[in-house]
Amino acid sequence: MKNLTKAFRERCPHISWGGDEPQDLVCGGHAPRMLAMVFGLFLVAGPGIFATPIRYTFSGTVSGSVGSTNFTNASVNIVAVGDTTTVTVGSGTYCDNVTSVALEAGGSALLLIGTFSVFDNTGGGNAGIRTGACGAAGSDWFRVTNSLFNSYNLATAVGPVSVTPSFTDTTVSVSTTSGNLNLTGQNLATFQASTTQADISMGLILPHSGGYAYVNNGPNSYGSPQTFIDASHPSEADGQINTATIHWGLGSCSGAFKLKVLHPDGPFGSWTVTSERGPFDAAPGYVTVALSPSAAVLKGDIIALTQLGSAGCGGVLFTPNTGSDVTIIAGGVDPAVGAFLSSSTITEGAVKPGETMGVRAGASGTYLSGILAGAGSTAGANNSFFRTGLQLTNPENGTIAGKLVFHPAGTSGTSNDPSLAYSLNPGQTTSYGDIISQMGQSGLGSLDVIVTLGTRPVAAAHVFNDQGAAGTDGFFEDLMPLSQAMSPPQSATLQIPDLSKYRVNIGVRTLADGATILVSLFNADGSQVPLVSSQQPLLTKTYQPAYFEQVGVAAFLGATPPSAGSINITVTSGHAVVYASTTDNVTNDSSVRFAGKD
Numbered sequence: 001m002k003n004l005t006k007a008f009r010e011r012c013p014h015i016s017w018g019g020d021e022p023q024d025l026v027c028g029g030h031a032p033r034m035l036a037m038v039f040g041l042f043l044v045a046g047p048g049i050f051a052t053p054i055r056y057t058f059s060g061t062v063s064g065s066v067g068s069t070n071f072t073n074a075s076v077n078i079v080a081v082g083d084t085t086t087v088t089v090g091s092g093t094y095c096d097n098v099t100s101v102a103l104e105a106g107g108s109a110l111l112l113i114g115t116f117s118v119f120d121n122t123g124g125g126n127a128g129i130r131t132g133a134c135g136a137a138g139s140d141w142f143r144v145t146n147s148l149f150n151s152y153n154l155a156t157a158v159g160p161v162s163v164t165p166s167f168t169d170t171t172v173s174v175s176t177t178s179g180n181l182n183l184t185g186q187n188l189a190t191f192q193a194s195t196t197q198a199d200i201s202m203g204l205i206l207p208h209s210g211g212y213a214y215v216n217n218g219p220n221s222y223g224s225p226q227t228f229i230d231a232s233h234p235s236e237a238d239g240q241i242n243t244a245t246i247h248w249g250l251g252s253c254s255g256a257f258k259l260k261v262l263h264p265d266g267p268f269g270s271w272t273v274t275s276e277r278g279p280f281d282a283a284p285g286y287v288t289v290a291l292s293p294s295a296a297v298l299k300g301d302i303i304a305l306t307q308l309g310s311a312g313c314g315g316v317l318f319t320p321n322t323g324s325d326v327t328i329i330a331g332g333v334d335p336a337v338g339a340f341l342s343s344s345t346i347t348e349g350a351v352k353p354g355e356t357m358g359v360r361a362g363a364s365g366t367y368l369s370g371i372l373a374g375a376g377s378t379a380g381a382n383n384s385f386f387r388t389g390l391q392l393t394n395p396e397n398g399t400i401a402g403k404l405v406f407h408p409a410g411t412s413g414t415s416n417d418p419s420l421a422y423s424l425n426p427g428q429t430t431s432y433g434d435i436i437s438q439m440g441q442s443g444l445g446s447l448d449v450i451v452t453l454g455t456r457p458v459a460a461a462h463v464f465n466d467q468g469a470a471g472t473d474g475f476f477e478d479l480m481p482l483s484q485a486m487s488p489p490q491s492a493t494l495q496i497p498d499l500s501k502y503r504v505n506i507g508v509r510t511l512a513d514g515a516t517i518l519v520s521l522f523n524a525d526g527s528q529v530p531l532v533s534s535q536q537p538l539l540t541k542t543y544q545p546a547y548f549e550q551v552g553v554a555a556f557l558g559a560t561p562p563s564a565g566s567i568n569i570t571v572t573s574g575h576a577v578v579y580a581s582t583t584d585n586v587t588n589d590s591s592v593r594f595a596g597k598d
């Protein structure tokens with residue numbers, strides 16, 4: 001691999017193409033940073049059309065080989081993603097063409113290359129996966145039986161139900177980019193179909209107070225075409241994307257860019273292209289495009305944009321970011337579906353730390369841009385009453401709009417939870433003295449900031465104890481980007497104050513993939529405190545997607561916490577925001593500390 005951590009070459013002090021360059025577009029430099037992305041192995045299936053996704057999951061054990069590696073009785077989920085609206089039926093057999101088939105095992109996913117379909121033979125009472133499309137030539141890869149399949153139509157959620165393996169075609173060899181996959185036997189034991197999909201998003205558009213573009217064939221071009229890879233804002237869950245917004249600058253032209261979905265395919269920047277849409281036309285400002293057909297994405301997939309036009313066409317805008325965002329450039333490359341992007345296709349110096357590409361994609365034109373992990377309007381202990389004030393400011397020179405969604409504590413949030421729309425003109429600020437009560441709600445929860453037009457607002461919340469004429473006590477809470485949530489195998493420590501003087505609550509908010517965390521407790525002297533009835537040192541806590549809770553520290557731990565001790569939090573799966581809220585028992589003054597955000 002070329003030296004991807006080398007600081008990229010000097011840029012021009014100012015860029016100008018065709019006299020259309022806005023004055024806020026300047027060149028800039030950034031310190032080098034090693035990109036270290038370690039993902040499970042992902043392999044490719046082709047793109048397809050689906051409007052209402054359904055996931056067919058066969059679970060159990062399989063034996064066989066992939067490439068030169070043999071496996072026996074490996075525990076797997078075989079997951080096929082289809083569409084409830086395109087199921088066909090003929091001669092008593094229901095069939096659904098699927099957009100992907102994945103063999104999930106050990107935290108990674110092996111995706112199959114080729115065309116596949118899921119079938120339900122009502123006459124034989126069996127279902128399975130076959131090679132080839134519905135109605136076309138192919139072979140049954142495997143089948144399982146259950147009385148459910150005497151009438152099931154592949155278009156509704158069912159299960160999980162127990163199944164019995166009935167057939168495996170050991171002569172079928174399925175292609176993957178790691179070699180051919182052959183099953184010599186299967187003992188699949190359960191089947192489930194799910195139509196539930198998280199409200200996913202990929203990429204990020206930041207407020208563009210200053211930035212730059214890499215224009216094709218210009219002074220800072222890496223060769224035409226140029227493919228830009230957002231390495232920092234993956235999909236948090238499986239699902240589909242059907243719309244995208246691009247922040248474009250400098251020029252207009254037709255057929256300016258394509259959008260691509262990439263599967264991470266190993267460490268240090270290797271990917272496989274799983275779908276592509278476009279070319280699309282571009283003009284300065286926010287360009288919103290429909291992705292038709294919608295593109296299937298798996299958790300961990302990332303978004304890329306390929307610029308096709310000349311220098312006068314302009315380019316996607318980048319925003320300098322002091323956070324950990326990384327963009328990677330593959331110069332002179334327009335990779336097709338199925339293409340593998342490895343170190344040989346990445347231009348030297350083209351790892352761009354601190355640069356956020358102005359592209360986002362999601363479903364239904366809404367984008368979760370950040371969360372206020374804890375918000376509420378509720379009575380507390382010692383005659384306190386806590387409220388959440390909120391200010392939103394538009395930093396852009398165009399209108400921005402979206403909605404605030406309140407997810408009550410103790411349940412997984414949904415897009416149907418209480419919401420309040422916002423729309424802000426350039427430079428406008430709007431304030432809510434008690435945002436939760438102004439939404440007609442009460443109690444504790446978390447608040448999502450959803451973008452439907454433009455970029456996200458600058459947002460800050462004031463969580464305070466309302467003392468009426470005596471004023472307020474509390475703290476300010478910034479909007480947290482999704483990229484700042486804790487993820488595996490991140491660990492962090494939260495300190496416990498003197499519990500004779502303070503009361504402590506622990507808050508947890510998960511993202512679209514839920515989370516599992518390990519909790520350990522320590523005395524002030526460093527000795528470990530058992531947490532569960534079996535006196536084990538670690539407590540495992542599992543949370544559903546978009547879930548929020550804020551509970552007392554003793555309830556969170558299931559044990560009496562020591563004064564001046566500490567809590568260690570380790571995320572083992574999913575993503576979570578974890579915090580400790582500390583309140584003075586006398587004054588009711590409060591503060592908050594987020595785990596892992598020193």
